[in-house]
Each structure stands twice: as C-alpha cells, then as structure tokens.
Amino acid sequence: MSIKSFASKIFAKSVRKKIDKWAQDPFQTQQKVFENLISEAAQTEFGKDHDFASISKIEDFQQKVPIRDYEQLKPYVEKMVAGEENILWPGKPLYYAKTSGTTSGAKYIPLTKESMPHHIEAARNAILCYIAETGNSKFVDGKMIFLQGSPELDEKNGVKLGRLSGIVAHYVPGYLQKNRMPSWETNCIADWEEKVDAIVEETKGENMSVISGIPSWVQMYFEKLIEKTGQKVGDLFPNFDLFIYGGVNYEPYRAKFENLIGRKVPSIELYPASEGFFAFQDKQQEKGMLLQLNSGIFYEFVDASEFFDENPKRLQLHEVEKGVNYVMIISSNAGLWAYDLGDTIQFTCLKPFRVIVSGRIKHYISAFGEHVIGKEVEQAMQEALRETGARISEFTVAPQINPQESELPYHEWFVDFEEEPDDLNKFAEIIDKSLQQQNSYYFDLIEGNILQRLKITRVRQNAFQDYMKSVGKLGGQNKLPRLSNDRKIADALQVIK
Template sequence: MSLKSFFAIPFAKIATRNVYKWANKPHKTQEKVFKNLIKIGKKTAFGKDHDFKNISNYQDFKNRVKVQDYEGLRAYVDRIVAGESDVLWEGKPLYFAKTSGTTSGAKYIPITKASMPTHIKAARNALLFYIAEKNDASFVDGKMIFLQGSPVLQDKNGIKLGRLSGIVAHYVPQYLLKNRLPSWKTNCIEDWDTKVNAIVEETINEDMSVISGIPSWVQMYFEKLIEKTGKKISEIFPNFNFFIYGGVNFEPYKNKFETLIGKKIDYIELYPASEGFIAYQDSQKAKGMLLQLDSGIFYEFIPASEFFDENPTRISLKDVKVGINYVIILNTTAGLWGYNIGDTVEFTSTKPYRIKVTGRIKHFISAFGEHVIGKEVEKALNDAIQGTDINISEFTVAPQVNPKSGLPYHEWFIEFENEPKKLEEFALKVDTSMQEQNIYYFDLIEGKILRPLVIRKVKKGGFHAYMKSIGKFGGQNKIPQLSDNRKIADVLENFLVD
C-alpha cells in the first residue's frame, strides 16, 4: 500500500462526514444557496431586468422568473459571448462549455469562477464515498482512464471554449497526473476511431484500476482490446474493479459489460452536466444518486405529467415526493435562471435526497396519447433480458404511424451482441412489461388502436455507423433511446440486418 492510498481512507471518511452535514439539513442548505444566488444575481443585467432587489422568498422568485431553456436565455448569453460583463452572473465566465442543441445549434453554457470548483469537488467526492464505504483505496495506485473529449480549448472573446469533459481535463489533481491515461497527446485527437485505437495501444499493458466514460463508447474501447488480445477485460486488467459512468441508464448495458469484463464489478453513477454537477452515487447499497444541494444550485421541480400544461405546478425541494417523475429546473452560480436542462428525474429517497435520471422531457412517445417515457422503455428491456444471456449494445424506439399494412405500432431498433433465440417471444416480454407499466399503452393495445411492438435488428456496429453518418461519432454523443418522430428511425433503416 502506498502512502497515497493509506492516507486516502481517513481523508475519504472526513470528506463524507462533511457531505452528510449538509445532506442532513437539506432545506436549510437550499435556502442558503437561494439567498446567495439572489444576492449576487441582483447586481447583474438579468437580475435588474427581473427585479431581483424585491425578491425575498421563493414565491417572489417564481413570480418574476419564468422557466426557460437555452433559447429563453440566449439573448443574455449572446451578450456574454460578445464580451459583456455582469450579464447573468458577476464578471465574465471562465469558460463556455460548448454543447449541441436540437433547436439552438451550438450552445454556449457559461462556467464561472464560482461554479467550476463544484464540478471538480463533486467528481472527487464520488470517489471518496466509494473509498469510505469499501475501506479500500488500493485503486489509486493503479492507472485511471477517463474517456472524454479533447482538452484543446478555443478562445471566444477572451473566454476559453470547449467540451465540458475537455475543460475538466485541465483540473486533474497533481497527485493523480502520474496515474492518469491517456496521454495529453492522445487525448487531443479529435477523430474518435483514431483516438480509441491510440488509447488501446497506450493502456493495453498498463495496470488499469479505474475506467470511466459513457457506456456505449467504453464498450467500443473494451471490444477493441478484446479483439487485439483475445482476452476478457478482467484478464487484461486484473485490478479493474469498478466503472464510473453517467449520461444513460446503465441497466440495459450491464449484461453486455459483464460479459466483456468477465467478472462482476462495482459501478459508480454520476450526473454531471455542462450546467452543473447535479448528483453522484454515494453508496453501493442505496438506490439513486445524492443530490448536490450545496453546489451553488437551487433546484426546482415540475411534475413531468404537467410540464406542457399552461400553468404547471412548480415546486422547490421541500415539496417533492418519492416516485413522481419530475422535470428538473436549475438556478446556478453560472447565471442560469429557471433553466430547464431537459432531463426528468425521480426521487428514490428524501432522507437524504437521492434521485435517478428517468429520461428527457423531449424524448418521449405520445403519437397516440400513450405518454411513454425513457424510464419505461429501459425497464421493459431490462425485464426481458433478466435471467438470460441476451446482451444489448444499443437501442432506440420510435412510433410507426403509417405502416404498409395493419395497425400502427412502436418500432424498437436493437443492436444485439447476444440475440434472443426467439425474437417474437422476446418482443412479447418487452411489450408485456410496457403494458404493465403504462396504462395508456395498455388501453391502446386492448382497444386495437396499436398492435404490439415490433423489434428490428440493427447490424453489429450499426449504431456507430449511424452516428458517423450524421457526424456525431464520439465519446460525448449519445443516441436518444426514444423519440416521438421518425427522424432517427428512418436513417436506421439503412443499418438493419437483412
């Protein structure tokens, strides 16, 4: 055991105790964050335009600040991009995290001097919680890899611009730099295929202990390693015992991962976003991720079932309930106000407040009034593969409103690693789970408005080929797991098994 791993255990226990101090005082913590946001926000152009000086409580805030997405704040962001100070937050941002939007084109999400440290601290604390719970920090002596975007940053009127993961790469603690892979040179490679091949070469003979990234892209890395060596990941990296991920529900991918790895391992789920680091898994035993209440974010929630109503219910943390699907709204020290990031979450616990991500409010299917959401399709797929050797690489779901014959249906595009022996029986299991979860879907099937779902087999590598075809092949891009239109489905028709 090195000195680094020896001292990591007591440090982790102190850090986790400090986290639970605010986690056990959730409403007081959020009230403190709210007051600080308003105090600083009133000095900004946004605060002056929205009468922050007369806000003394949450109701005052709701009366003055509407819920909005990037387009709602775009006029203010454009002023910051043009070089103006004190627009959404005091001074100028340190960075813009560049993301792609469906309606806005490129989005420039500000990261400020106040918000940047919360991204780093939350990621660090996720590892410290794991160390404290396991009473083991031996992994810090091995090599660690974080599959991420290029750390090369551009300049936008004096403000650095890049992907969030590339920005964060500049903040790796000094004590981890010797353990961190890939090399800076490899990390700067833009072409994803070339980059993963280079990462394979750099890591194949190393003692990898921690691997992190979006599951579908880490899976690609694992497959290339196996193709090159003919060995399982656990044979290549015998000290690799846990995987860190975020961005998607991991359950549908878990069977495939454990087959590639060759043994069961632990998992740490993170919920980072360009807009703020929202939550992380604080226990291997409890469900959900600990909501970050002291990270400069004041949270609001709107029941997803009401979100598109004219006057939806809008509540703070103290009024949320376990098991309700909410759209999460952020107010942050980066100057995002009433900001809808588009995600839906569900509380798994209120003591402390833990959440799980259930999908995207724009990613749903309701072509016939069925209101199907991401959580339901993920659970249906997971129900169908439980207890089997079926492995799934990737999937997405879309409505087929105008079939060539017969009733309309939901069309599931699935890339199998190990496919079911009887596809029709597998489809029936998935459909049964959907009907059990969603009464609207059940009624439409029973009423002969829809017929049971249909599964289309995508060729191996088909989803990667699809992402390449639309110019979004890379570690930070994810395929929506369901959509209310045929935009993705129609292109995927070109990548089906004949």
C-alpha cells in the same frame, strides 16, 4: 497499503462527514444557496431586469423569473459571448462549455469561477464516498482512464470554450497526474475512432484500475481491446476494480459489460452536465444518486405531466414525492436562472434526497397519447434481457404510425444484439408486457386495438455507431436517444442496416 491509499481513506471519511451534514439539513442548505445566488446576481443585467433586489423569498423569485430553456435565455448568452460583462453572473465566465443544440446550433453554457470547482469536487467526492463506504482504496495506486473529449480549447472574446469533459481535463489534481491516462497528445485526437485505437495502444500493457466514461463509448474501447489482445478486459487488467459512468442508464449494458470484462466490477454512477454536476451515487446498495444541494445550485421541480401547461406549478424539495416523473429546473452560480435542463428525474429516496434520471422531456413517444418515457423502455428491456439471457449493444425506439397494408400502428424497437434470445417473439412479449404494466396509457391503447404489440427490428453490428458518426456525434459526451416521437433516427437506421 501505499501512503496514497492510506491517506485517501482518511480524507474520504472527512469528506463523507461534511456531505452528511448538509444532506441531513436539506431545506436549510437549499435556502442558503438560494439567498446567496440572489444576492450575488442582484446587480447583473439579468438581476436588474427581474428585480432581484426586491426578492426576499422563493415565491417572489417564481413570480418574477419564468422557466426558460436555452433558446429563451439565448439573448443574454449572446451578450456574454460577445464579450459583455455582468450579464447573467458578475464579471465574465471562466469558460463556455460548447454543446450541440437541436434547434439553435451550438449552445454556449457558462462556467464561472464559482461554479467550476463544484464540477471537480463532485466527481472527486463520488470516489471518496465509495472509499469511505467500502474501505477499498487500492485502485488509487493503479492507472486511471477517463474517456472524454479533446482538452484543446478555443477562445471567444477572452473566454475559453470547449467540451465540458475537455475543460475538466485541465483540472485533474496533481496527485493523479502520474496515474492518468491517456496521454495529452492522444486525448487531443479529434477523430473518435482514431482516438480509441490510440488509447488501446497506450493502455493495453498498463495496470488499469479505474475506467470511466459513457457506457456506449467505453464498450467500444473494450471491444477494441479484446480485438487487439485476444483477452477479456478483466484478464488484461487484473486490477481493474472500479467503473465510473454517467450520461445513460447502465443497466441495459451491464450483461454485455460483464461478458466483455469476464467478471463483475463495482461501479459508481454520476450525473454531470455542462449546466452543473447534479448528483452522484453515494451508496452501493441504495438506488439513486445523492442530489448535490450544497453546490451553488437551487432546484425546482415540475410534474412532467403538467410541464406543458400554461403555468405549471414549480415545486420545492419539501413538496416532491417518490416515483413521480419531474422536470428538473435549476438556478445556479453559473448564471442559469429557472433553467429547463430538459432532463426528467424521479426521487428514489427523500431522506436524503436521491434521484434517478428517467429521461428527457423531449425524448418520449406519445404519437398516440401513450406518454412512454425513457425509464419505462429501459426497465422493459432490462426485464427481457434478464429473463432470456440475451445481450445487446444498443437500442432505440420509435413509433410506426403508417404501417403497411391494414396493420395497426406499433412501436418499433431497433436493437443491436450481442447475443440474440432463443425466441425473439417471447423477447418482444416480455418487453410489451412490462410496458403495459408500467404505463396505463399504453395498456389502454393495446387493449383498445389502437396499437398492436411492439415489433423488434434487428440492426447490424455497429449500426448505431455508424448512425452517430453520420450525424457528427460519435464519442465524447454524445448519447443516442433512447426513444423518439418521430422516425428521423428510425429512417436513418433503415438505410444503415
């Protein structure tokens, strides 16, 4: 065992104890975070506009500060981007994480000197919790790759900006610099396909032990490795011992990855976003990720079924229940206040608080009142893959409202199969049955002959990658929506296929 490996075990136990301390006292932890946020921001423009000086309890905050999404917060953000100080948080941000907005073009999410360290610590702590639980630390001696956006940053009025993953690349600790791949020059390549090709060349002969990224883009890297070397990833990298991922549910990819790797590899799930690092998988045998309650973020939750009501009830941690679909609302030391992320989550455990990401509040199908969400389609797909032995590369779902002739409407599932099932009709039946069991609205529509059973549409290999490339979202942190309430993606896929 190397000195680095030995030291990591000692450090991991120390960090695990600190995490357990705040996780076992969640309500007091969140109360302290809330009080600190209000105190620190009281003299900002936002704090004065919303009378932070008179806020003494959470109920006051909920009365004075309405839920906002980026569009509604944008007037304040624009002042910050223009160079003004003390707008949403004291001083100026350290960075802006630039993301693609659906309605407002580019979005500029502030990262402050108070919020930035938590992005780094949470990712580190996820690995340390894994070491503390399993005792496996040998991977720290191998090479590690993090598939991410370019670390090259632009600047606006004295504040640097770029993709979150590119910003984080500047914070890789010194003790990992020699292990880190790819090279800085390769990481700066803008074209994703060219970048992946360069990463393959750099890594194919290395002792890779940790690989991290969004599954769909890691899959592309694995496929190119196999194409280049003719070897399974697990044979090429015999010490590959940990896969770290986030951004999408891994389960639909798991069978495909095990085939590409040639064996099972332990994994850690993360829940990072430009707005904050919210959760990570802290236990291998527990479902869900530990909600980060001590990271400068105060959480509220709104039942997704009530979210679009005029005054939806904002719940605190002590009011949530397991298995309910909630929209997560955050206030943070990055200067986001009662901010609607757009994510929906479900609690899998309340002692400690663990969550799964169930989808996006705007990514759903309810063309007929069925309210189908991402978690439901992913679980249905997972069941079909498990029962049939099929493997897929990617899929998305859209409603078909105007079918040909006198057909009933239906849900259309676009699937890129790695290995097709022997009986595609049976595959569709399994998915449809699972959806009916999970979603009573969908069941009623099928039973009432309002909808017919879903249909599977095969797409050619790499059609989804080509679609993402066509809309300028190939690689990096970009993710294909699992489902849509319109035919925009479906129509584009019809052309591509």
